[in-house]
Amino acid sequence: MFGGSADHPREQLDAWQQHTTADVTVRQFPGGHFYLREEPEPVLRALESALREVRRADLPHPSAGDGTGGGGAGWATVPA
Template sequence: MIGLHLARIMKKEYDYTPKMCIFGGCRPLHRWGFPMSYYKEDDNEMIQSMVDCGGMTKEMAKDKLLVSSVLAGIKMDHLCMDRYVFNEKAEKLKAPLWLIGGLDDPRSPPEQLPEWDRYTTCSIQIKTFPGGHFFLKEKEADVLAWLGKVIEE
């Protein structure tokens, strides 16, 4: 969501269009189900849901200092998503999009990634990796190798 809007602002304010945008682990904005209300969850429920989806290990969840340092940011991230208003008429990007996702991601199913074509006048490319919502962490070396190749090309 932030990357898409940043690219739009860069075009509007500075007449700058990125050469490409790469979005990972995010379903198309028109597919978001609102309200999500994750930020309203009890802290322990939120931590457990993060463990369940692979965003935090059980050991990390026991570290009170770590949890207290990340929980506020995660709640604000979820609050922003919850208050997001999709604008079907917003200007499309004039840059190609690369969409990357986890093959088993329940929050951003790979079959929805082609729908990102609604946000650009250019082409989209899709690359999936084994893993779930946190495929970036699960397949970090593979993602970085792929990313280096894409940027080099």
């Protein structure tokens, strides 16, 4: 969960945990409700990092695919 540090107290964002059985990770960024517009680069880096973690955890590496060299379904290359 991403949020602006001046928009909601951390406790309000942490409360989203009660609505899921999955782990909730909260990241706050400087700014208010429009923190993404105010300074998008840190948010985009954090999002990219989170997506890379999910990809590593859930999808097979392309070399471990079905023998065609294409890897598992849904594998996408994210530029570094």
